Amino acid sequence: xxxITLSHLKHSYFPSPKGPEDYALKEIDVTWRDGGAYALLxxxxxxxxxxxxxxxxxxxxxxxxxxxxxxxxxxxPPDQRNIAQVFQFPVIYDTMTVRQNLAFPLxxxxxxxxxxxxxxxxxxxMLDVTDxxxxxxxxxxxxxxxxxxxxxxxxRDDVNVVMFDEPLTVIDPHLKWKLRSKLKxxxxxxxxxxxxxxxxxxxxxxxxxxxVVMQDGVVVQTGTPVELFERPQHTFVGHFIGxxxxxxxRCEPQGDHAxxxxxxxxxxxxxxxxxxxxxxxxxPEYISIAESGVPATVxxxxxxxxxxxxxxxxxxxHLKAVSEESAPDPGSAxxxxxxxxxxxxxxxxxxxxxxxx
Amino acid sequence: xxxxxxxxxxFVLPVLALVAFNAIVPMMTVVNYSVQETFGNNQFxxxxxxxxxxxxxxxxxxxxxxxxxxxxxxxxxxEVPLGIIIALSMPRKGFWVPVCLVLMALPMLIPWNVVxxxxxxxxxxxxxxxxxxxxxxxxxxxxxxxxxxxxWVTIVVMDVWHWTSLVVLLCYAGLVSIPDAYYxxxxxxxxxxxxxxxxxxxxKMKTVLTIAVLLRFMDSFNIYTEPFVLTGGGPGNSTxxxxxxxxxxxxxxxxxxxAAAMSLIYFAITLLVSWVFYVVMTKDDQK
Numbered sequence: 001x002x003x004i005t006l007s008h009l010k011h012s013y014f015p016s017p018k019g020p021e022d023y024a025l026k027e028i029d030v031t032w033r034d035g036g037a038y039a040l041l042x043x044x045x046x047x048x049x050x051x052x053x054x055x056x057x058x059x060x061x062x063x064x065x066x067x068x069x070x071x072x073x074x075x076x077p078p079d080q081r082n083i084a085q086v087f088q089f090p091v092i093y094d095t096m097t098v099r100q101n102l103a104f105p106l107x108x109x110x111x112x113x114x115x116x117x118x119x120x121x122x123x124x125x126m127l128d129v130t131d132x133x134x135x136x137x138x139x140x141x142x143x144x145x146x147x148x149x150x151x152x153x154x155x156r157d158d159v160n161v162v163m164f165d166e167p168l169t170v171i172d173p174h175l176k177w178k179l180r181s182k183l184k185x186x187x188x189x190x191x192x193x194x195x196x197x198x199x200x201x202x203x204x205x206x207x208x209x210x211x212v213v214m215q216d217g218v219v220v221q222t223g224t225p226v227e228l229f230e231r232p233q234h235t236f237v238g239h240f241i242g243x244x245x246x247x248x249x250r251c252e253p254q255g256d257h258a259x260x261x262x263x264x265x266x267x268x269x270x271x272x273x274x275x276x277x278x279x280x281x282x283x284p285e286y287i288s289i290a291e292s293g294v295p296a297t298v299x300x301x302x303x304x305x306x307x308x309x310x311x312x313x314x315x316x317x318h319l320k321a322v323s324e325e326s327a328p329d330p331g332s333a334x335x336x337x338x339x340x341x342x343x344x345x346x347x348x349x350x351x352x353x354x355x356x357x
Numbered sequence: 358x359x360x361x362x363x364x365x366x367x368f369v370l371p372v373l374a375l376v377a378f379n380a381i382v383p384m385m386t387v388v389n390y391s392v393q394e395t396f397g398n399n400q401f402x403x404x405x406x407x408x409x410x411x412x413x414x415x416x417x418x419x420x421x422x423x424x425x426x427x428x429x430x431x432x433x434x435x436e437v438p439l440g441i442i443i444a445l446s447m448p449r450k451g452f453w454v455p456v457c458l459v460l461m462a463l464p465m466l467i468p469w470n471v472v473x474x475x476x477x478x479x480x481x482x483x484x485x486x487x488x489x490x491x492x493x494x495x496x497x498x499x500x501x502x503x504x505x506x507x508x509w510v511t512i513v514v515m516d517v518w519h520w521t522s523l524v525v526l527l528c529y530a531g532l533v534s535i536p537d538a539y540y541x542x543x544x545x546x547x548x549x550x551x552x553x554x555x556x557x558x559x560x561k562m563k564t565v566l567t568i569a570v571l572l573r574f575m576d577s578f579n580i581y582t583e584p585f586v587l588t589g590g591g592p593g594n595s596t597x598x599x600x601x602x603x604x605x606x607x608x609x610x611x612x613x614x615x616a617a618a619m620s621l622i623y624f625a626i627t628l629l630v631s632w633v634f635y636v637v638m639t640k641d642d643q644k
Contacts, residue, residue, distance in 0.1 A: 056545065077544065078545045079544060085541065085542065087541070088538065089536060091539050093560075095556060096556065108552065
């Protein structure tokens with residue numbers, strides 16, 4: 001087990017990349033601590049699977065290094081890296097029984113039979129598959145097959161890191177949460193570093209201690225689920241995480257205020273830098289209907305269960321607010337209150353306000 | 358609630374009628390001939406199972422059947438492993454895929470009698486390239502019109518050339534349907550190339566391989582045109598396979614009764630062996 005360091009990692013699927021647009025991974029430079037639970041979150045095509053395959057050794061990066069602890073593993077094949085990977089679709093050896101499937105990675109490594117039996121029994125118990133050990137793996141349901149794929153990774157006691165590549169894609173919704181909590185439980189028991197790739201924010205936020213949000217081959221923010229929600233470093237993070245996503249509105253920064261549709265809004269802190277395109281970012285949760293403030297007209301109200309999502313229009317700009325208790329009728333004129341400590345300015349997508357200490 | 362009615366028959370009956378006209382009725386005429394003797398003029402005399410007994414006891418039939426099984430066994434033993442090996446070594450993606458596929462499909466597109474004629478000319482000593490090369494360049498005495506062994510080698514090589522592609526294409530279809538994740542997982546599990554073949558590729562190819570083996574068995578067991586054009590069953594009777602012998606009896610000697618009995622026995626053997634193959638190859642799936 002070891003810390004994972006990705007040092008100046010770049011990858012292009014073209015043999016001789018010309019510009020940055022040819023890179024699937026632009027420049028990744030991160031360190032993940034031993035035993036952590038990480039999620040790589042991003043839309044399809046953002047490079048998260050590429051990154052995962054580089055860590056597992058299925059791909060060799062064009063530039064940069066992968067370190068497990070002190071050891072440089074960039075050039076090592078997957079079987080010498082002590083990693084395990086669970087794929088989108090369950091990979092099982094059809095002709096083998098569950099027991100043989102679980103024993104397979106150990107057998108290939110020449111582990112002796114008594115040890116294999118012991119480990120297989122242990123893992124089967126952990127995954128609740130003990131009663132299926134002697135059935136043929138091809139006869140299992142998809143969620144059990146996926147458990148077996150996981151088991152084949154966990155059965156080795158030398159794994160540095162277990163990687164999950166959108167492992168719940170083919171699982172029925174009602175079993176998803178079951179497997180997800182199983183994963184969480186496994187993480188606590190095996191103590192291996194786990195990296196979970198997904199485009200589903202719920203999966204990422206429930207599984208991981210730390211979420212790495214990626215877009216277009218770049219890590220836009222790494223943080224705990226709370227950090228990502230409370231203080232997105234990039235408008236993309238604000239938009240991608242949260243339901244509905246953050247409001248991103250045209251604005252004109254003026255000191256520690258911003259002008260939005262002719263109204264002065266207080267910000268989290270002073271705005272740094274200059275030039276570029278500036279946008280105001282605020283989550284719908286922090287815009288409330290108030291007695292006074294920015295005048296707006298309600299266009300639509302959606303009851304999503306726990307709260308109401310209210311679509312309003314200020315001047316020419318449409319934005320969303322969230323209200324816990326009640327919602328005004330569509331068409332009515334209201335006033336909006338923007339919570340200053342959650343109102344920020346983004347310059348060319350990146351956060352430009354300084355947090356007040 | 359389940360409602361019972363007889364509507365399903367409307368879907369089954371047309372098929373039944375079709376099968377009756379293209380299989381059952383023609384076969385019944387064969388059955389008709391197989392139990393009677395005729396001397397023309399539409400005069401028939403009841404023979405019972407005499408023809409069947411005569412065929413089953415005839416040494417000529419035993420010899421032809423033996424040659425037939427030997428031929429089929431040889432070509433299956435060559436074509437199936439060779440087909441798998443070629444399919445495994447074909448590229449999975451890129452420019453060469455269509456090139457390989459077309460090259461592989463070419464032999465199968467040639468009409469059977471043309472294949473026989475091609476190989477006949479190709480293999481004749483003095484005239485054909487193969488015959489000339491073997492005799493005059495390598496100095497090996499090779500003449501399929503004189504030497505039974507040379508004749509056998511030629512029909513086997515011809516069949517391998519003509520039909521290995523079928524096994525290749527079917528196996529290849531099975532191979533390309535295996536998702537990359539299987540190979541990646543095997544790599545991570547530390548599987549050897551043999552394990553990858555044994556536990557991933559072979560199981561995934563199994564369905565198509567079963568079809569390939571069945572098709573190759575039936576086709577090779579019923580083979581007629583190519584060896585007939587190539588060797589005419591000779592030299593002597595050395596390459597007289599069952600179908601060639603059958604045609605000799607039916608059309609050469611005009612012994613319609615024995616020929617009909619032999620046809621039915623021939624058909625029964627083909628059916629039985631196919632069934633055995635199928636049961637053996639799919640028995641694991643029942644578990």
